[in-house]
Amino acid sequence: MNAPFPxxxxxxxxxxxxxxxxxxxxSATACAxxxxxxxGDAQAINxxxxxxxxxxxxxxxxxxxxTKETGIKVNFTVLPEDDLRDKMxxxxxxxxxxxxxxxxxxxxxxxxxxxxxxAPLGERADKDPEFxxxxxxxxxxxxxxxxxxxxxAEPFYGESSFLMYRKDLLKAAGLTxxxxxxxxxxxxxxxxxxxxxxxxxxICLRGQVGWGQLMAPLTTVVNTFGGTWFDKDWKAKxxxxxxxxxxxxYVDLVRKHGEAGAPQAGYAECLNDMQQGKVxxxxxxxxxxxxxxxxxxxxxxxxxxxxxxxxxxxxSGWLYTWAWGVEKASQHQDAAWKFIRWASGAKYEQLVGRExxxxxxxxxxxxxxYRNPQYLKESGAFARATQQxxxxxxxxxxxxxxxxxxxxxxxxxxxFADLGTKVSNEISSAIAGKESVTxxxxxxxxLAQEVADAHRH
Amino acid sequence: MPTATEATRRGPGGRxxxxxxxxxxxxxxxxxxxxxxxxxxxxxxxxxxxxxxTQLPFVATVVxxxxxxxxxxxTTRGFAAFDNYVAVFADSAMRxxxxxxxxxxxxxxxxxxxxxxxxxxLLDRGFRGRGIxxxxxxxxxxxxxxxxxxxxxxALYNASYGLLNGAxxxxxxxxxxxxxxxxxxxxxxxxxxxxxxxxxQWTPFMMLILLAGLQSRAADAIEAxxxxxxxxxxxxxxxxxxxxxRYLELAALLGTIYVVQNFDAVFxxxxxxxxTANLPYTIYQTFYQAHDYGRASAQGVVVVLCSLVVATxxxxxxxxxxxxxxxx
Numbered sequence: 085m086n087a088p089f090p091x092x093x094x095x096x097x098x099x100x101x102x103x104x105x106x107x108x109x110x111s112a113t114a115c116a117x118x119x120x121x122x123x124g125d126a127q128a129i130n131x132x133x134x135x136x137x138x139x140x141x142x143x144x145x146x147x148x149x150x151t152k153e154t155g156i157k158v159n160f161t162v163l164p165e166d167d168l169r170d171k172m173x174x175x176x177x178x179x180x181x182x183x184x185x186x187x188x189x190x191x192x193x194x195x196x197x198x199x200x201x202x203a204p205l206g207e208r209a210d211k212d213p214e215f216x217x218x219x220x221x222x223x224x225x226x227x228x229x230x231x232x233x234x235x236x237a238e239p240f241y242g243e244s245s246f247l248m249y250r251k252d253l254l255k256a257a258g259l260t261x262x263x264x265x266x267x268x269x270x271x272x273x274x275x276x277x278x279x280x281x282x283x284x285x286x287i288c289l290r291g292q293v294g295w296g297q298l299m300a301p302l303t304t305v306v307n308t309f310g311g312t313w314f315d316k317d318w319k320a321k322x323x324x325x326x327x328x329x330x331x332x333x334y335v336d337l338v339r340k341h342g343e344a345g346a347p348q349a350g351y352a353e354c355l356n357d358m359q360q361g362k363v364x365x366x367x368x369x370x371x372x373x374x375x376x377x378x379x380x381x382x383x384x385x386x387x388x389x390x391x392x393x394x395x396x397x398x399x400s401g402w403l404y405t406w407a408w409g410v411e412k413a414s415q416h417q418d419a420a421w422k423f424i425r426w427a428s429g430a431k432y433e434q435l436v437g438r439e440x441x442x443x444x445x446x447x448x449x450x451x452x453x454y455r456n457p458q459y460l461k462e463s464g465a466f467a468r469a470t471q472q473x474x475x476x477x478x479x480x481x482x483x484x485x486x487x488x489x490x491x492x493x494x495x496x497x498x499x500f501a502d503l504g505t506k507v508s509n510e511i512s513s514a515i516a517g518k519e520s521v522t523x524x525x526x527x528x529x530x531l532a533q534e535v536a537d538a539h540r541h
Numbered sequence: 542m543p544t545a546t547e548a549t550r551r552g553p554g555g556r557x558x559x560x561x562x563x564x565x566x567x568x569x570x571x572x573x574x575x576x577x578x579x580x581x582x583x584x585x586x587x588x589x590x591x592x593x594x595t596q597l598p599f600v601a602t603v604v605x606x607x608x609x610x611x612x613x614x615x616t617t618r619g620f621a622a623f624d625n626y627v628a629v630f631a632d633s634a635m636r637x638x639x640x641x642x643x644x645x646x647x648x649x650x651x652x653x654x655x656x657x658x659x660x661x662x663l664l665d666r667g668f669r670g671r672g673i674x675x676x677x678x679x680x681x682x683x684x685x686x687x688x689x690x691x692x693x694x695x696a697l698y699n700a701s702y703g704l705l706n707g708a709x710x711x712x713x714x715x716x717x718x719x720x721x722x723x724x725x726x727x728x729x730x731x732x733x734x735x736x737x738x739x740x741x742q743w744t745p746f747m748m749l750i751l752l753a754g755l756q757s758r759a760a761d762a763i764e765a766x767x768x769x770x771x772x773x774x775x776x777x778x779x780x781x782x783x784x785x786x787r788y789l790e791l792a793a794l795l796g797t798i799y800v801v802q803n804f805d806a807v808f809x810x811x812x813x814x815x816x817t818a819n820l821p822y823t824i825y826q827t828f829y830q831a832h833d834y835g836r837a838s839a840q841g842v843v844v845v846l847c848s849l850v851v852a853t854x855x856x857x858x859x860x861x862x863x864x865x866x867x868x869x
Contacts (some may be wrong), residue, residue: 099750166830169830170829170830173612173613174829175610177612177615177832178612195613199613199615212857219637278757283701292812292814293811293812293814294812295811342702343701344701344723344725345699345700345701345727345728345813346725346728347727347728347731347814347815348694348727348728348810348811348812350812357701360701360702362701421703434788472602497831497832498611498613498614499613501830501831501832502826502830502831502832502833505826507635509813509818510815512814512815513814516728516731516814516815517728518816
């Protein structure tokens with residue numbers, strides 16, 4: 085073999101040896117082996133899901149209950165939300181059949197169904213009296229129904245958004261939360277709460293780049309300020325006065341009274357800040373309440389819940405659900421349905437209640453749960469507020485003007501993931517103080533108009 | 542060893558014909574070729590394998606870059622001609638990520654090279670516990686890149702519970718102040734935050750290579766210089782540095798190759814926000830978030846071509862690695 089550096093003497097050899105050793109060691113460290121999930125075993129299914137706490141609970145209970153009952157082994161792949169979306173659309177678009185079941189949201193479900201990537205589940209559900217499809221809350225079921233009026237996914241939990249606040253800190257500051265707060269009232273309270281205790285910030289609002297991070301709460305604020313991404317004729321409206329005013333309000337509020345490190349703070353960071361007592365209020369997903377009230381949370385019992393703040397609309401909470409979809413190319417459709425009916429069934433809710441505590445039940449999807457006295461007793465703090473927020477969500481008419489596509493905190497078109505992320509990148513820069521909101525929206529408007537033009541033709 | 546055909550071609554009594562020298566030369570050439578192939582043949586499988594695993598995917602990438610292919614819109618698939626390339630050059634995000642990549646790479650490589658040189662010079666001396674110190678200094682390079690990025694994001698930079706701000710609180714507390722500054726490191730200087738975490742990782746690498754270079758110095762030349770009354774600085778300037786030049790180039794070259802491709806730090810620390818998106822991250826976004834396989838492939842092809850051009854010029858003009866060795 086020729087040495088890479090054909091030198092004579094010690095120098096050449098030393099260089100050759102060190103570089104060879106380094107290249108070898110580097111290539112060894114650069115190989116990140118992706119775990120290969122099992123394939124072809126009839127009694128095993130592969131499930132791809134998001135790493136939210138409710139899913140992690142499910143993962144813990146599966147072997148002990150589901151596999152014991154049915155003999156079906158479940159291989160989980162658990163990823164953060166953004167990575168999950170990427171991996172899922174890769175696998176489903178190529179119909180590689182690597183995953184039988186995936187956790188989809190109501191954003192992907194109609195799009196995936198239109199592309200023919202999902203197996204319809206409605207018929208199976210209708211034939212399954214124990215599953216009881218009519219028990220699923222209507223807005224949630226509607227959001228998982230595609231344009232062909234078939235149901236393509238079954239919800240694991242549903243969520244809306246609301247305002248969580250520390251009752252004790254508000255009381256100490258001499259403030260009371262109105263029954264239906266407006267954004268102006270919330271901003272005023274955030275200003276008063278900011279610094280009222282050592283190291284306390286007024287409110288936590290997401291600032292991390294990502295359409296599923298910062299863009300979700302911000303879009304609900306835009307809706308209630310009277311703005312919209314697109315009007316019904318596919319004209320982008322990001323530089324409209326309403327959109328600008330809403331964004332300016334959000335950015336100012338985070339910059340003045342928001343959490344530390346806002347441009348890198350997403351759902352997980354805000355939850356952490358709220359649990360550690362670093363912020364007094366938090367406007368985010370209703371699913372966060374379950375974590376705040378769980379037994380190991382420092383702030384359990386100290387948190388109050390108010391509907392999502394509004395300006396021009398009656399309600400502004402979003403509608404979001406994590407649901408189970410089956411890949412059309414899956415070889416284990418029956419086993420996949422067995423898993424779904426177990427995970428999305430009423431019995432599983434009771435199982436979690438008994439085993440892990442009622443505050444950790446994946447709620448927001450079945451009416452029966454809100455008639456369960458035990459559940460209401462244990463999580464009365466947020467159960468009613470969650471149910472109200474979900475029932476008052478109107479995914480087909482979330483703002484003050486008609487829209488070209490459904491969706492509250494997103495626009496249900498395939499391009500939105502990319503567009504929302506690019507726009508969130510600009511707004512995150514505005515939160516960091518690197519550019520003005522006007523400039524950020526000017527750039528964003530151009531990007532949005534390109535997407536809109538493609539839809540008009 | 543004469544073959545059967547050669548034996549029959551020989552005249553009676555073994556006298557060779559007139560054209561013998563030419564024939565002999567041809568024979569020698571044939572034999573040489575056979576010997577060459579005998580040497581190459583065992584290498585062929587490896588070569589073919591290398592072409593299959595490295596060159597064919599690139600050909601596939603080039604092909605895909607001429608196709609309209611968005612995974613979320615399966616209906617629009619079709620031949621695109623140069624549309625994807627036009628989109629790449631018109632994309633402002635792509636242009637700014639070129640600048641980011643250059644800044645990030647140059648800063649990280651130069652700073653870690655300087656720090657690595659300093660550490661290598663210190664480690665070149667004998668002292669008690671040198672082995673332990675060397676091991677400790679190498680450790681950052683052995684940490685998995687994602688883990689190191691997470692460590693920097695949460696344990697060090699975080700504005701509310703990070704070590705940096707904790708240290709500030711402690712220092713200010715020593716002087717009786719209860720209102721220490723709590724800068725938000727990643728927001729105030731996002732690119733620098735990424736750079737520092739990478740410098741921490743790459744300094745040990747540079748140190749290792751330069752240390753190997755220092756230890757291959759000829760001790761007698763230094764001894765002679767000392768006898769002639771050269772100062773320590775003179776020895777460093779006129780003996781050590783010229784000797785280390787090749788090692789410095791090698792370290793910079795290898796470091797650049799790896800830092801240009803860095804993805805973990807950008808992805809984990811800032812999600813590419815606040816102007817920290819470098820080329821690999823931008824391509825990742827096109828591929829994974831926009832699901833635009835065609836445009837992502839075009840971006841990849843453009844980046845590879847640019848890298849090849851830059852690398853060729855850099856190696857020709859700067860590097861003495863290959864040149865001096867040959868002319869010596």
